[in-house]
Amino acid sequence: MLTLTRRAALLAGFGLALAMSSAISSAAAQTPTPIRFTLDWKYQGIHSWYFVAQEKGYFRDEGLEVTIDQGEGSAATVTRIMSGAYDAGFGDINAVIQQASQKPADAPVMVYQVYNRPPFSVLTKADSGIDSIKELAGQKVGGPAGSAATRLLPALLARNGVAETSVEVLNMQPNLQEQMLIRGEVAASLVFNVTSYVNLIQQGQDPDTGFRWLDYADYGLDLYSNGVMVSQSLARDKPEAVKGLVRAINRAVKDVIADPASGVKALTAIEPLVDAKSEQRRVAFAFDTLMITPETRKIGLGDVDDARLGRSIDVMAEAYTLQDKPKVSQVFDRSFLPPPGERSIGPATN
Template identity: 50%
Template sequence: MLKKLLSTLALGLCLSGPGLSGPALAETNIKFTLGWKTQGSDAPFLLAQQKGYFKAEGLNVTIDQGEGSAATVTRIMSGAYDAGFGDVNAIIQNAATRPGEVPIMVYQLWNKPPFAIVSKKTTNITKPADLVGKKLGGAQGTPTTRLVTVLGTLNKVDMSKVAIENMGPNLQEPMLIKGDIDGALVFNITSWFNLINNRQDPAKDYNWLLFGEFGLDLYSNGMMVSQKLIKENPDAVAGLVRAVNKAAVEIGLDAEAGVKAVLAYDNLAKEELERARMKFSYEQLILSPEVDRLGLGDVDDARLARSIGIMVEGYQLTATPKPEQIFTRQFLPPPADRKLAYKTN
């Protein structure tokens, strides 16, 4: 009898013991928020759901559309969501005052920042010095608008000679097209396709001054999770990361799989437009020498520390968060599993 009891206990321990290598036995519910309305750049999360990669990890993931990449942070801080796709810089901003409540980035997807100043080529804005005497339009509170002064300072531009007009994000491209402003402070992955929707050619007729090329080498969007989820169910976090990583790597080799996942999630999405946006996210924001070196999802520690310093200056934060309050690599799969091979076609 005793021998049978001990065998039963041993079996129970084997089945319920902790570990990051396999899915939990009981399905874990996770509420996940995207960064905005359905876009092609959401494909890694939507493919992981559609192909059952979350399910295989013992996760029941509910994905909702978002209200902005910064809002992902506040949604998770409120307790309404467990995880989401959002901007690491918003984590930095909130960590300065509420370090115990902010989510932690566990998979840094966009290695390069989308922050840009777009202008008509006829305006001839190609570098920060060209901003002098120009009028820019920016949505109040966005990273691009908040950090343009830091961009100017780093590049020795007298920003008192640059006019910045606050406007709703929906007005930026129309006012730029009309000539009411000389440049717009935007996310390139959003504005590029807004211009296409306005029958413009963003490659032929517009210049793109990228912040990352002029001293603001920041990280951007990735997958973040609540501190509560990390503490209470680290296995679920590891499974979430594995599933998304598997999908992100797969899309690099099979773009159509990503497109199909986007359309399966939202049949109102425009197939051609979102295919192009998904490819843009890979080619302009994800692929980089750093990703080749470190693999998808990871960061360079020294670069992250510099990024935090830039945000502290740009947002005049009263405290400087530590890198470990912003990002953890403890849930990342091995580097070999995060190697991105990308097919351009």
Template identity: 45%
Template sequence: MRPTRRDFLKTSAAAGALGAAGLGLPAFAQDPTTLKLILNWRYQGPQAWFFLAQDKGYFKEAGLDVVMDQGNGSGAAVGQVAAGAYDVGFGDVNALIQLAATKPEEAPICVYQMYNTPPFTVGVLASSEIQSAKDLEGHKLGGAANDGALKLWPAFTNIAGIDTAGIEILNFAPNLREQMLKSGQVDGVFGYVNTIRFSAKLAGMDPDTEIRFINYGDYGMDLYSNGIIVSKALAESNPDAVRALVRGINKGIADTLKDFDAGIDAVASREPLINKAVEKERLIATLEDEMAHDEVKVVSLGNIDPERMKKAIDIVVQANELPRTPSVDEIFTDAFLPPEDERIYELI
């Protein structure tokens, strides 16, 4: 049987560990390994675990110097890793699937699947006539160009049977989204449910009464979402660094689950102007709505159900009429998951 990329990664990881052991030295005994990591968005509650892991020294202890930057969209993070601007990204695995289907040699790989429930949505005013996906026909919609939900819009229109002929799509900066909706300049906005919900709250809206969500998942798009994505070059050349990074992030999540306030404090230390109460709500909602899929209790956070991932890949490929169907092993590898006794099976 021909070895798969997963086999190669596991072999590389084992070789790296044995090499360090053979020298009688711990991994990363020399100079720190610098990793540039691009997040999905600006600093908010759901970034807490990254910062808490950094503040508690988990990366430093493993010989890593992790430099984190704010992102401008989950889809953009994938492209930036693929282009070599960053070693690691917190990006949308569906954008990864699309890239792997068209440019497999450039595509990164997901090593820790964090968001396992589809958050993609079009938010509309509850007072509008738009009640369902078909009702979006003939309306003006908008969002950031690199927004994950907007990138999946062609797939959603295909699956939901939406006629796009009369729909106008307007691009604008992410920080304008809720204001554009509130002021009626667009009839719907693309985004993740909790991103829109809590940004609207910060803008003075009551999202529970003023916004209706047309969720992609309600129309059969049972997709994964954001995960830790690394370049294949990094995974193959320095598997120990990838493993240490994933383990540190996993420990940061575990610590955040034990103390939400500590996590929010870690965010506030980078972004002092955040509303800590709202960001704590956003963090908890993200755990509940985007990370607590039932499969976590079986496979653990960070891992996937291969059959479900295969179906998700098929949905993205068919809906976007992509030229090839990537294998699950091209999109995700479990070679870098944390030790079994550190894995997370309960979230909230």
């Protein structure tokens, strides 16, 4: 027979074991979910909301531990995720369309659309005499061979009644596009406008008055572009983590819209070598040109119009001769988005 003292000791030990077990379970439940996140390029103002989400603890609030790395291009974001090196990233939905056609089991899915308009532009000097796409006929234009802006040029020309053979395309390195245009070696450059805008500033040029931007979206190629994408495995196995990731980023985007300087401040805390003034201009340009549009004001940040995305898929299938056209649902999944009220930015005030 157990003595009272021994029984008390056993009960106390049992209680301690239960408490320890409960504490371990609680700690395990609170362990943040790690997410490896890749950007599309070197740190820039257009990445500031990710660092705001990190700095303000929005990721932590969602039970996430997000590691953010620089990228090697918008399309490379897709292949990095497909390789398993990253769980999520900021990259081009048009590259998702290509991979969803060719490798549907491996392609990531877009869960939060950031650029409502594509950043592809024909850049020319203000005094070049080129006021529309039609006036590219008989001109020499420059662009990197593998860039989306260059690959989509035939489709752009076709939609504007310009014979492809009438335009000479000079292959050039991305870092030479603005220089060769300024020197008059080409009449126009096929650029990623949110990048070229600041490149011109850094070369002592005024991108607003000294140059003309002919945006692909205004000339028949109304595509979507960069946004937040995740691997199929993350979406399938950890849907709450994906919802949390999107919620945190959406909060941060709205913060930067309200106070762009705070976003650039968060960026410079990570990368002190960036020029804060130039990056703040880049953020303003991105908001005005790519992100805050009549459609965004109607459907909210992060979402897409399915019919428009379907037309974008048709354009990409033609431009890249895709054998199989993916469905809209294979490319974009809105089930991870916060409610519309949390993504609303309201009507224009002017």
